[in-house]
Amino acid sequence: xxxxxxxxxxxxxxxxxxxxxxxxxxxxxxxxxxxxxxxxxxxxxxxxxxxxxxxxxxxxxxxxxxxxxxxxxxxxxxxxxxxxxxxxxxxxxxxxxxxxxxxxxxxxxxxxxxxxxxxxxxxxxxxxxxxxxxxxxxxxxxxxxxxxxxxxxxxxxxxxxxxxxxxxxxxxxxxxxxxxxxxxxxxxxxxxxxxxxxxxxxxxxxxxxxxxxxxxxxxxxxxxxxxxxxxxxxxxxxxxxxxxxxxxxxxxxxxxxxxxxxxxxxxxxxxxxxxxxxxxxxxxxxxxxxxxxxxxxxxxxxxxxxxxxxxxxxxxxxxxxxxxxxxxxxxxxxx
Numbered sequence: 001x002x003x004x005x006x007x008x009x010x011x012x013x014x015x016x017x018x019x020x021x022x023x024x025x026x027x028x029x030x031x032x033x034x035x036x037x038x039x040x041x042x043x044x045x046x047x048x049x050x051x052x053x054x055x056x057x058x059x060x061x062x063x064x065x066x067x068x069x070x071x072x073x074x075x076x077x078x079x080x081x082x083x084x085x086x087x088x089x090x091x092x093x094x095x096x097x098x099x100x101x102x103x104x105x106x107x108x109x110x111x112x113x114x115x116x117x118x119x120x121x122x123x124x125x126x127x128x129x130x131x132x133x134x135x136x137x138x139x140x141x142x143x144x145x146x147x148x149x150x151x152x153x154x155x156x157x158x159x160x161x162x163x164x165x166x167x168x169x170x171x172x173x174x175x176x177x178x179x180x181x182x183x184x185x186x187x188x189x190x191x192x193x194x195x196x197x198x199x200x201x202x203x204x205x206x207x208x209x210x211x212x213x214x215x216x217x218x219x220x221x222x223x224x225x226x227x228x229x230x231x232x233x234x235x236x237x238x239x240x241x242x243x244x245x246x247x248x249x250x251x252x253x254x255x256x257x258x259x260x261x262x263x264x265x266x267x268x269x270x271x272x273x274x275x276x277x278x279x280x281x282x283x284x285x286x287x288x289x290x291x292x293x294x295x296x297x298x299x300x301x302x303x304x305x306x307x308x309x310x311x312x313x314x315x316x317x318x319x320x321x322x323x324x325x326x327x328x329x330x331x332x333x334x335x
Contacts, residue, residue, distance in 0.1 A: 009045035127151035131282030209239035291334025
C-alpha cells in the first residue's frame with residue numbers, strides 16, 4: 001500500500017493541496033500504467049475525506065469513473081488553474097444525484113416489463129479511443145480492460161438481480177462472482193451470461209463475435225436463433241453472422257488475451273489483420289491489390305512502433321508499403 005499517494009489524494013479531495021502537491025496529483029492521474037493500483041488507493045482515500053456522507057461502493061465507482069473520464073489533454077491546465085477537483089460540496093451534489101438515480105432505478109425495476117437495458121434512466125458510456133487502451137472499474141467491482149476503439153455502456157447502479165452492460169469492441173473482463181446476480185454483456189447479435197469468471201470478448205462493428213474463456217463458465221446465446229452454447233476454460237466460440245451459427249473449439253488462450261499486456265497478435269488474413277492494426281495505431285490502411293487480402297499472417301509484436309510492424313509485414317508477404325499522413329498503402333503481387 002502506498003501511504004503517501006493515499007494521503008496526497010485525501011488532501012486533494014479535501015482541497016488542502018499546495019501548488020507542488022497539485023502538480024504531483026496531476027502526474028498521478030495522468031499516468032496510464034497505474035490505473036488498478038490508483039483505483040484501490042482512491043477507494044481508501046475516499047473513506048478518509050471526513051465526509052459525513054455514507055458512500056456505497058456504487059457511489060465510489062461513479063465518482064472514480066467520472067474523474068477518470070474527465071482526464072483530457074487539457075486536464076493539467078484546468079486542475080492547476082482551479083486549484084481543486086472534487087470538494088466536499090461536490091460530494092454532496094454527487095450523492096444527491098446518485099440518490100435520485102437510485103430512486104429512479106427502484107421505480108423502473110419494480111415496474112412490470114421494465115427491466116430491459118435502456119429503461120434505467122442514468123447510464124454512462126465510456127470508450128477507449130483508437131490507438132489507446134483503458135481500464136474500467138464497474139459498479140460491482142468487476143474490471144474491464146478495454147482495447148482500442150471500444151466502448152462500454154453501463155448503469156451507475158446495477159439492478160438488484162441483474163448486472164447488464166453493452167459492449168462494442170474488445171475487452172478482457174474479470175467479473176466478480178455473484179450467483180444471485182448474473183452478469184450479462186449485450187453485443188450486436190449475442191448475449192453473454194456469466195456469474196463470475198474471466199474471459200476475452202471481441203465484437204467490433206466491422207468484425208465477428210469471438211469469446212475466449214480463461215476461468216469459470218460462460219453461456220452465449222444468439223438473439224436471432226435462440227441457440228445457447230456453454231464454454232469452459234480454454235474454449236473459444238466464434239459466431240458466423242452469415243450462417244447464424246456458433247463454432248466452438250479448444251484453443252491456446254494466450255494469443256487472444258495478451259493484447260492487454262502490450263502484445264499485438266496478428267493472426268489471420270491480411271484484411272482482418274489490417275483492421276486490427278488500424279485500431280491499434282489509429283491509422284487507415286488501404287490494400288491496393290485485392291489479391292493481398294487473403295494472404296495469411298501469424299506474427300506477434302511486443303510494444304513495437306508502427307514502422308517495425310510494417311517492415312515485418314513487408315518481409316512476410318513480400319509487399320511494399322507507403323505512408324501518406326495517417327493512411328498506409330499496401331501493395332504487392334498477392335499470395
